[in-house]
Amino acid sequence: MNCDVVICCRVSPKQKASITRMVKEHSGKTILAIGDGANDVGMIQEADIGVGISGMEGMQAVMASDFSLPQFRFLERLLIVHGHWCYRRISKMILYFVYKNVTLGLTLFYYNIFTGFSGQDLYDDWYMTMFNVLLTSLPVLSVGVLEQDVSSDVCLKFPALYQQGQRNICFGWKRIIGWILNGILTSLTIFLLNIYALSPSAITKHGYTADMEHIGTITYTSIIWTVNCQVALMISHFTFISHILIWGSIICWYIFLYTYDILPPTYPKIVFHVFTEQIGPEPAYWIVTLIVVIVSLLPYFIHIVIQRSFFPMDDHIIQEMKYSGTDVSDGPMWLREQERSKQMTQVGYSARVDAKIRHLQEQMHRKRKSFYSS
Amino acid sequence: MSSGDGASQSSSKKSKKPTYSRFTQQELPAFKPILTPGLIMAAFVFLGITFIPIGLSHLSASDNVVQLVDRYDEDCIPTYNSNPEEAHNKRIQYIRDASTNKTCVRTLIVPKKMRHPIFVYYQLDDFYQNHRRYVKSRNDEQYRNPSAERKTANCEPEAVNDDHEPIVPCGLIAWSLFNDTYSLLRNDVPLPINKKDIAWQSDKTHKFGSNVYPKNFQSRSLIGGATLNESIPLNQQDDLLVWMRTAALPSFRKLYGRIETDLEANEVIKVVIQNNYNTYTFNGKKKFVISTTTWIGGKNDFLGKVYITVGGASLFIAIAFISVYLVMPRPLGDPSYLSWNKNPPSN
Numbered sequence: 001m002n003c004d005v006v007i008c009c010r011v012s013p014k015q016k017a018s019i020t021r022m023v024k025e026h027s028g029k030t031i032l033a034i035g036d037g038a039n040d041v042g043m044i045q046e047a048d049i050g051v052g053i054s055g056m057e058g059m060q061a062v063m064a065s066d067f068s069l070p071q072f073r074f075l076e077r078l079l080i081v082h083g084h085w086c087y088r089r090i091s092k093m094i095l096y097f098v099y100k101n102v103t104l105g106l107t108l109f110y111y112n113i114f115t116g117f118s119g120q121d122l123y124d125d126w127y128m129t130m131f132n133v134l135l136t137s138l139p140v141l142s143v144g145v146l147e148q149d150v151s152s153d154v155c156l157k158f159p160a161l162y163q164q165g166q167r168n169i170c171f172g173w174k175r176i177i178g179w180i181l182n183g184i185l186t187s188l189t190i191f192l193l194n195i196y197a198l199s200p201s202a203i204t205k206h207g208y209t210a211d212m213e214h215i216g217t218i219t220y221t222s223i224i225w226t227v228n229c230q231v232a233l234m235i236s237h238f239t240f241i242s243h244i245l246i247w248g249s250i251i252c253w254y255i256f257l258y259t260y261d262i263l264p265p266t267y268p269k270i271v272f273h274v275f276t277e278q279i280g281p282e283p284a285y286w287i288v289t290l291i292v293v294i295v296s297l298l299p300y301f302i303h304i305v306i307q308r309s310f311f312p313m314d315d316h317i318i319q320e321m322k323y324s325g326t327d328v329s330d331g332p333m334w335l336r337e338q339e340r341s342k343q344m345t346q347v348g349y350s351a352r353v354d355a356k357i358r359h360l361q362e363q364m365h366r367k368r369k370s371f372y373s374s
Numbered sequence: 375m376s377s378g379d380g381a382s383q384s385s386s387k388k389s390k391k392p393t394y395s396r397f398t399q400q401e402l403p404a405f406k407p408i409l410t411p412g413l414i415m416a417a418f419v420f421l422g423i424t425f426i427p428i429g430l431s432h433l434s435a436s437d438n439v440v441q442l443v444d445r446y447d448e449d450c451i452p453t454y455n456s457n458p459e460e461a462h463n464k465r466i467q468y469i470r471d472a473s474t475n476k477t478c479v480r481t482l483i484v485p486k487k488m489r490h491p492i493f494v495y496y497q498l499d500d501f502y503q504n505h506r507r508y509v510k511s512r513n514d515e516q517y518r519n520p521s522a523e524r525k526t527a528n529c530e531p532e533a534v535n536d537d538h539e540p541i542v543p544c545g546l547i548a549w550s551l552f553n554d555t556y557s558l559l560r561n562d563v564p565l566p567i568n569k570k571d572i573a574w575q576s577d578k579t580h581k582f583g584s585n586v587y588p589k590n591f592q593s594r595s596l597i598g599g600a601t602l603n604e605s606i607p608l609n610q611q612d613d614l615l616v617w618m619r620t621a622a623l624p625s626f627r628k629l630y631g632r633i634e635t636d637l638e639a640n641e642v643i644k645v646v647i648q649n650n651y652n653t654y655t656f657n658g659k660k661k662f663v664i665s666t667t668t669w670i671g672g673k674n675d676f677l678g679k680v681y682i683t684v685g686g687a688s689l690f691i692a693i694a695f696i697s698v699y700l701v702m703p704r705p706l707g708d709p710s711y712l713s714w715n716k717n718p719p720s721n
Contacts, residue, residue, distance in 0.1 A: 114622075114623050115502060115505055115624075118502075118504075119506045120505065120506035122622070146400070148404075160714055193680065195622075197674065197680070199622065199623055199626065200497060200625055200626055200627045201439075201441070201671060201674050202493065202629075202667055202671040203671040204667070205668070207632065207665075207667050207672075208629065209495070209621075209626065209627050209628065209629065211621055211622060212619075212622040213619075216622070236406060237404045238404055238406070238407070239402040239404045239405075264580075265518070265580050265581050270620075272580065273580075277575065277576050278574060278576075282671075283669060287428070287670070288677065291680055291684065294425075298684070304409065305409060305414050309414070309695075309699065309704065310698075310704070313713075314712055317708070317711050317712050320408055320707040321709075323406070323707070324706045324707050326707045337709050337712060337715075340714050341714055
């Protein structure tokens with residue numbers, strides 16, 4: 001188990017599977033197995049990730065595998081491009097899902113402090129049903145499907161970025177707790193701002209005060225805006241699909257609100273005409289929504305400002321290099337950084353020794369140069 | 375012949391490569407924003423310079439609102455006992471006794487000129503209109519439709535009276551209708567309060583029926599509040615409509631009426647209150663409020679202050695950011711910040 005490379009030959013399928021199992025159990029790491037023949041099926045199924053190559057020896061390996069490739073050389077692309085992207089996408093998606101549901105759910109808890117803990121909902125039932133179905137589910141799908149931190153050719157040039165996944169940078173406990181805290185803070189901000197801004201004095205020029213349905217609808221609007229704008233802050237790769245889904249979800253909310261409240265009063269009950277007649281035309285509604293959204297998103301925004309400016313991560317630096325064009329204008333630097341990133345990821349005894357020898361040679365070369373020049 | 379065969383062979387051999395599309399190859403054109411220091415500064419400065427004026431205009435509108443709040447529940451039933459528990463019991467006894475005189479006169483002095491329409495509200499504190507069982511206790515179908523009179527689901531215990539006849543309007547919300555009345559005197563001249571159109575239009579036209587009349591209302595042993603005139607249909611009973619919209623918080627105001635004339639500064643307004651409503655058993659408070667409104671509504675400094683605070687904080691952050699950035703600048707795309715340059719791989 002202390003070897004970097006082991007070669008086994010003339011092994012049976014059962015032996016292949018048991019070697020895989022042994023490595024998996026003893027090292028505790030994630031194992032990938034790749035093979036192209038029927039005798040590799042056991043090994044592929046035993047590993048955490050099984051990759052099958054379709055081709056000369058038939059389709060059995062492909063049918064048993066999690067991913068299938070037509071040629072062995074595509075393994076690099078599978079891991080370094082798609083594996084890297086998938087890791088970031090899944091992390092962002094899960095953390096955001098937790099965040100948005102914490103934001104919605106906690107406002108209901110806070111409200112119950114004011115209702116004598118009787119279990120009264122602040123929002124109409126249909127609003128809450130639509131939350132995870134229509135109003136906030138699509139933008140996060142666009143994150144999960146389309147998000148890229150750097151483009152595919154850059155991923156291949158900088159394999160060190162793949163190590164972000166191995167070191168679990170995007171989904172460690174710090175991040176999870178950070179997002180949950182963000183949700184708690186956001187829900188508190190939204191709830192308190194709405195409660196204090198809308199009661200007890202009148203909210204309209206005509207002297208009407210805000211009742212439960214008004215405060216509920218305005219608070220819910222703030223939540224929809226906030227969680228959708230939060231997705232926009234999380235995305236670094238905006239395609240037209242992302243724009244359609246994010247802003248479309250917000251527009252969907254207004255369409256839903258309008259349609260729901262012009263239905264005959266049997267269906268919406270107390271929220272009948274709440275948008276069209278009562279709060280829609282009031283400046284208070286829009287002014288409160290604006291400030292609540294900005295204040296709720298400000299902590300996260302300040303966090304990413306500080307992180308990007310003073311503690312940037314590798315993908316941020318590379319994004320900036322591409323943005324400012326220094327990859328083209330300063331070609332040698334771009335190539336040098338690629339070489340250095342490849343050095344970091346080398347494994348294998350002989351490869352490491354080679355790298356060390358090269359490093360020492362460079363140093364000697366520099367010393368000789370300075371000796372000769374002086 | 376053979377060349378013809380060769381030609382047809384090459385055309386029939388199909389490539390297995392999937393058709394290229396930008397979506398499946400994830401090469402859609404994309405906008406990749408970067409948080410450059412310029413953009414960060416611009417964002418915070420923009421926030422500052424837009425929010426501070428909004429906050430100032432909101433605050434100045436709120437300052438222009440003239441509002442008078444007068445708590446009257448304790449003073450209207452004076453008890454000269456020093457013992458709070460005795461006072462509490464005495465008040466409860468007084469309010470429940472139908473024979474006591476519930477008239478109470480309060481004096482208010484107008485601090486600044488108030489332009490009409492001036493809104494009159496009653497404010498209740500510690501009254502949980504938002505309790506789940508209270509909110510549930512209504513039947514909208516019965517209020518809308520005279521033939522749905524017997525539909526009293528959810529209205530327990532105020533659903534049917536002792537003869538099993540349905541109560542219209544049923545439910546605890548209607549049963550607990552507020553019944554203090556106010557009449558105003560300005561320099562001992564009666565000041566009329568306009569009680570028309572104090573409810574939302576949609577309530578009058580759609581939610582409450584124009585041919586549904588109160589029946590058997592407050593006919594059980596416990597009377598919770600006002601009685602209703604049985605000859606007026608529900609959708610014209612404005613006080614009921616206003617009360618039926620349950621408030622969100624335990625401290626709320628409801629519109630009572632409007633004063634359609636201006637009030638000058640330092641005028642003496644006497645409020646003659648019929649102190650009927652029992653808030654004493656649960657230590658609730660009753661307050662009488664008159665207030666003008668502006669484009670933002672009533673008097674509420676909170677929103678204006680929040681806007682100004684956020685605007686000011688944004689400007690402060692912008693200044694702090696630029697000063698820290700000038701001290702420790704980081705050029706865009708500086709490779710020395712890459713992790714393999716900061717911590718060189720040590721073998």
